[in-house]
Amino acid sequence: MTDLIFHHYANSPFSEKVRVAFGIKQLAWKSVEIPNMMPKPDLMPLTGGYRKTPVLQIGADVYCDTQLIMLEIERRTPEPHLLPVGQEGEARALAMWIDRNIFWAAVGVVMGAIGDKLPESFQKDRSEFSGRSFDAAKLKAAAPFAREQTYGHLVLAEEMLRDGRPFLLGAVPSLADCALYNPVWFLQVRMGQGDSPSPLDRLPKLVEWSQRMKVFGSGNPSPMTAVEALDVAKAATPEATKVDDKDPSGLKAGQRVSVTPDDTGKVPVVGELVGLTPNRVAIKRSDERVGDVVVHFPRAGFVIAAL
Numbered sequence: 258m259t260d261l262i263f264h265h266y267a268n269s270p271f272s273e274k275v276r277v278a279f280g281i282k283q284l285a286w287k288s289v290e291i292p293n294m295m296p297k298p299d300l301m302p303l304t305g306g307y308r309k310t311p312v313l314q315i316g317a318d319v320y321c322d323t324q325l326i327m328l329e330i331e332r333r334t335p336e337p338h339l340l341p342v343g344q345e346g347e348a349r350a351l352a353m354w355i356d357r358n359i360f361w362a363a364v365g366v367v368m369g370a371i372g373d374k375l376p377e378s379f380q381k382d383r384s385e386f387s388g389r390s391f392d393a394a395k396l397k398a399a400a401p402f403a404r405e406q407t408y409g410h411l412v413l414a415e416e417m418l419r420d421g422r423p424f425l426l427g428a429v430p431s432l433a434d435c436a437l438y439n440p441v442w443f444l445q446v447r448m449g450q451g452d453s454p455s456p457l458d459r460l461p462k463l464v465e466w467s468q469r470m471k472v473f474g475s476g477n478p479s480p481m482t483a484v485e486a487l488d489v490a491k492a493a494t495p496e497a498t499k500v501d502d503k504d505p506s507g508l509k510a511g512q513r514v515s516v517t518p519d520d521t522g523k524v525p526v527v528g529e530l531v532g533l534t535p536n537r538v539a540i541k542r543s544d545e546r547v548g549d550v551v552v553h554f555p556r557a558g559f560v561i562a563a564l
């Protein structure tokens with residue numbers, strides 16, 4: 258079973274990072290719409306607790322975090338390359354800078370503008386998710402600072418485009434462009450009709466670039482229900498993975514471990530270590546609804562603890 262089953266919701270910016278990659282690669286994929294806050298009862302049997310959006314499922318393999326989701330899509334469909342040959346590290350490092358810095362600054366801008374209009378249940382969920390109380394009045398007061406921070410980072414991308422190149426690393430789009438499209442798209446779709454200033458108002462090259470990115474679309478999605486996705490996992494067998502027995506962590510195959518994001522949504526996922534490389538960690542777990550599944554995470558940004 259090789260269908261790409263993408264668990265996401267329409268206005269999730271990290272999902273848009275992946276959807277635009279589906280567009281660049283012109284991929285067909287199954288679209289499972291998940292809730293934008295907890296509870297997510299049909300996702301938990303697959304992830305074992307990981308609650309962030311999006312998640313990519315391929316059979317009984319579950320890939321968490323867009324850092325790894327993009328690597329997996331690239332591994333399965335290398336062309337057109339999102340990791341330009343010879344510049345793989347640059348593309349991935351730019352994506353990390355964007356995900357960890359620009360995204361959160363842009364969230365500050367958007368929440369400063371619309372935070373007070375969001376339902377209380379969402380505000381409560383995001384307080385739990387981030388570990389910081391979601392206070393709409395404070396977010397509004399901090400919006401000018403968030404705007405300047407967002408601008409201060411985005412202007413670096415604007416400078417990269419100033420020599421006339423169409424994409425961040427040159428003539429063709431890469432992982433870095435998909436990553437940057439996440440916060441830029443988020444600002445564009447959520448910042449209303451000019452009621453609050455946007456950092457993009459002062460970044461014309463970036464706005465032109467975003468129009469080029471938009472043209473790629475999202476590939477070819479077809480809807481799938483959450484129940485169908487769970488049935489796919491139940492009927493499939495996870496792919497084989499390997500544990501590097503010389504990994505400096507000292508972790509060994511078969512050990513019981515937990516894997517937890519180090520930033521937000523810090524819910525540990527527990528299982529048996531079945532995969533470990535410099536880039537990835539994979540754990541096997543079982544759930545009544547899906548049988549055996551392997552959940553894969555990137556190493557950067559995740560804490561692995563032996564239990």
Ligand SMILES: N[C@@H](CCC(=O)N[C@@H](CS)C(=O)NCC(=O)O)C(=O)O
Binds near residue numbers: 270
């Ligand atoms: N590092 C994660 C970040 C994902 C993330 O923060 N996603 C947001 C939505 S765009 C989220 O999970 N929000 C809470 C939720 O959807 O429940 C990744 O690259 O996938």
